Amino acid sequence: MTLATSEASxxxxxxxxxxxxxxxxxxxxxxxxxxxxxxxxxxLVSFELFRGEGPYFLTYAILGAGMMSMWxxxxxxxxxxxxxxxxxxxxxxxxxxxxxxxYVVLGRIxxxxxxxxxxxxxxxxxxxxxxxGPPQLPNPLLFVVLFVFVMVTLASVGVVFAAAFVYSRYAGxxxxxxxxxxxxxxxxxxxxxxxxxxxNPIALLFPPTWALDALRYVSIxxxxxxxxxxGWDLAGAVAVTxxxxxxxxTVFTRVERHVLExxxxxxx
Amino acid sequence: MNDDLAxxxxxxxxxxxxxxxxxxxxxxxxxALKGVELNVGRGAIFGLLGPNGAGKTTLTKILSxxxxxxxxxxxxxxxxxxxxxxxxxxxxxxxxxxxRGLYNRINARENLRYFADLxxxxxxxxxxxxTEVIERVDLTWAADRRVExxxxxxxxxxxxxxxxxxxxxxxxxxxxTIGLDPKSARETRKLxxxxxxxxxxxxxxxxxxxxxEELCPRVAVLSKGKIVANDSIAGLRSRVGGDRTIEVEAxxxxxxxxxRLKGLPGVSKVAGxxxxxxxxxxxxxxxxxxxxxxxxxxxxxxxxxxxxxRRTSLEDIYLDLVEEEAQ
Ligand SMILES: Nc1ncnc2c1ncn2[C@@H]1O[C@H](COP(=O)(O)OP(=O)(O)O)[C@@H](O)[C@H]1O
Ligand SMILES: [Mg+2]
Numbered sequence: 001m002t003l004a005t006s007e008a009s010x011x012x013x014x015x016x017x018x019x020x021x022x023x024x025x026x027x028x029x030x031x032x033x034x035x036x037x038x039x040x041x042x043x044l045v046s047f048e049l050f051r052g053e054g055p056y057f058l059t060y061a062i063l064g065a066g067m068m069s070m071w072x073x074x075x076x077x078x079x080x081x082x083x084x085x086x087x088x089x090x091x092x093x094x095x096x097x098x099x100x101x102x103y104v105v106l107g108r109i110x111x112x113x114x115x116x117x118x119x120x121x122x123x124x125x126x127x128x129x130x131x132x133g134p135p136q137l138p139n140p141l142l143f144v145v146l147f148v149f150v151m152v153t154l155a156s157v158g159v160v161f162a163a164a165f166v167y168s169r170y171a172g173x174x175x176x177x178x179x180x181x182x183x184x185x186x187x188x189x190x191x192x193x194x195x196x197x198x199x200n201p202i203a204l205l206f207p208p209t210w211a212l213d214a215l216r217y218v219s220i221x222x223x224x225x226x227x228x229x230x231g232w233d234l235a236g237a238v239a240v241t242x243x244x245x246x247x248x249x250t251v252f253t254r255v256e257r258h259v260l261e262x263x264x265x266x267x268x
Numbered sequence: 269m270n271d272d273l274a275x276x277x278x279x280x281x282x283x284x285x286x287x288x289x290x291x292x293x294x295x296x297x298x299x300a301l302k303g304v305e306l307n308v309g310r311g312a313i314f315g316l317l318g319p320n321g322a323g324k325t326t327l328t329k330i331l332s333x334x335x336x337x338x339x340x341x342x343x344x345x346x347x348x349x350x351x352x353x354x355x356x357x358x359x360x361x362x363x364x365x366x367x368r369g370l371y372n373r374i375n376a377r378e379n380l381r382y383f384a385d386l387x388x389x390x391x392x393x394x395x396x397x398x399t400e401v402i403e404r405v406d407l408t409w410a411a412d413r414r415v416e417x418x419x420x421x422x423x424x425x426x427x428x429x430x431x432x433x434x435x436x437x438x439x440x441x442x443x444x445t446i447g448l449d450p451k452s453a454r455e456t457r458k459l460x461x462x463x464x465x466x467x468x469x470x471x472x473x474x475x476x477x478x479x480x481e482e483l484c485p486r487v488a489v490l491s492k493g494k495i496v497a498n499d500s501i502a503g504l505r506s507r508v509g510g511d512r513t514i515e516v517e518a519x520x521x522x523x524x525x526x527x528r529l530k531g532l533p534g535v536s537k538v539a540g541x542x543x544x545x546x547x548x549x550x551x552x553x554x555x556x557x558x559x560x561x562x563x564x565x566x567x568x569x570x571x572x573x574x575x576x577x578r579r580t581s582l583e584d585i586y587l588d589l590v591e592e593e594a595q
Contacts, residue, residue: 009385009386009387009388012385012388012391013385013386013388015385016381016382016385016386017382019382020371020374020378020382023374023378024371024373024374027373027374027414028373088368088369088370088371088372089364089366089368089369089370090368090369090370090371092334092364092369093362093364093369093383093430094386095334096332096333096334096357096360096362097357097383097386097387098354098357098358098386098387098388099386099387099388104386257336260333260334260335260336261336262285263284263326263329263335265334265335
């Protein structure tokens with residue numbers, strides 16, 4: 001097989017996986033309810049929580065609730081889909097196909113990003129409706145661009161979770177325990193700098209930490225954050241996401257070898 | 269390496285270390301394959317016969333790159349299953365079958381389309397190829413139905429359709445008729461037979477002797493992780509030779525009665541089986557000196573005794589092989 005055809009089949013695998021994710025969603029649209037209800041609840045709670053906290057409380061509310069709902073969709077969903085493959089018994093035939101599993105995961109993550117953005121939009125609308133008007137944004141365009149970028153960094157962590165689900169059927173347990181710590185640790189709910197100092201270096205290993213800090217810089221005037229400005233935040237986010245992307249292929253190859261050795265591929 | 273061989277297995281060992289539960293629980297060590305040696309030629313149906321737990325699925329998964337050997341070497345189509353994984357995957361078809369392994373909420377066509385893309389089947393050919401295999405397995409009438417509405421037999425056909433979609437050179441079928449109703453099982457066997465006509469090598473596992481006899485010119489018998497026979501059906505049959513089989517039934521036998529039967533001239537084997545309170549002894553006899561009458565004479569005091577002679581079947585040979593190893 002030439003490089004050209006194998007590259008082509010990888011893109012196709014990603015496309016097919018995205019298509020499958022959409023088909024499975026359409027076939028069972030009932031989870032549209034939780035994925036709409038959750039952002040509404042998050043939005044309202046967040047609105048009450050940050051109310052009266054200075055002129056930019058609306059932005060805080062949107063970011064807090066938005067991240068919370070997108071976390072679920074983008075990151076959690078990526079691992080969950082692989083767990084689902086285990087449950088259905090489709091993980092074995094999928095791994096047996098010649099395209100590396102990573103490209104299947106990528107397709108699902110694209111879908112999860114879209115679904116996550118939908119949650120973010122719901123939060124935005126809920127908070128705007130509750131406040132009776134849109135938040136003050138110094139730079140709306142940059143806000144949107146960085147918002148999407150945050151999703152991309154969340155997705156890169158989703159790849160790691162998907163690998164964990166290939167590794168073991170117990171990944172769901174680990175993900176459930178780790179979710180909350182990770183959620184706070186990356187600054188989804190409130191800025192990481194408010195946490196004990198020792199947690200910061202750990203948080204910086206995760207791309208969303210950087211991207212969220214950048215997002216707060218551009219949307220909340222006077223925001224202190226890490227103190228090195230949003231340009232460096234962005235550079236950091238790109239660099240860490242890049243490292244994730246660079247090692248993702250190797251991680252998946254290793255994880256696959258591991259399950260072929262232990263024989264855990266068919267566990268569910 | 270031999271180019272005429274589709275499969276070449278040397279001293280294959282596979283062990284499983286497993287733990288019940290996540291952190292705690294006992295650790296168990298299972299030796300599923302204990303030094304398997306096997307050659308399979310190209311372009312026919314090869315049968316791997318063995319009872320439950322013999323290691324058939326383990327061997328099938330190793331051959332199809334879903335499991336790594338613990339030790340030994342395994343070559344499929346002349347390529348090492350450990351090193352040439354990606355080369356092999358596009359040339360291998362695998363049917364594990366069963367209720368699982370399909371996306372139930374979407375239809376058969378969409379299931380196949382997804383896997384067609386994962387196998388890199390040219391986009392221009394894809395839809396035609398899908399229609400073709402659906403036709404092949406007789407599912408055209410249900411192609412647009414959700415798989416969750418499928419019967420067990422229909423799912424099995426869909427599994428096979430997926431297995432042949434990318435036109436593999438070798439197809440692995442792990443117990444393709446298990447759990448099927450007799451009609452679906454017959455249809456599945458017919459389908460399998462038709463595939464070999466196109467030059468595909470088929471490696472099929474089963475625990476039914478009659479299935480192996482019907483489909484496979486050659487079979488290997490796997491028992492407790494070891495190959496105990498590898499022969500043509502004719503070769504296996506010739507092992508029956510002049511053997512006769514005498515079955516004796518009564519409500520229980522004493523040990524010394526069984527010893528007496530074992531001492532009869534030409535008796536090579538006495539196997540016991542219980543059916544509730546009823547006990548059946550099966551004698552393999554190599555001479556004409558021992559007859560149902562002589563057997564009857566040795567067992568006085570059994571009012572319900574029944575003794576009859578019957579033809580020795582391939583099934584008997586199979587059971588002998590599997591049981592001998594079990595001792
Ligand atoms: N993933 C696994 N972990 C632990 N033991 C296993 C695993 N897979 C198979 N075994 C054990 O290996 C032996 C052979 O199993 P298998 O290959 O499934 O046999 P068969 O398909 O002939 O019924 C059995 O004792 C089984 O319990
Ligand atoms: Mg089996």
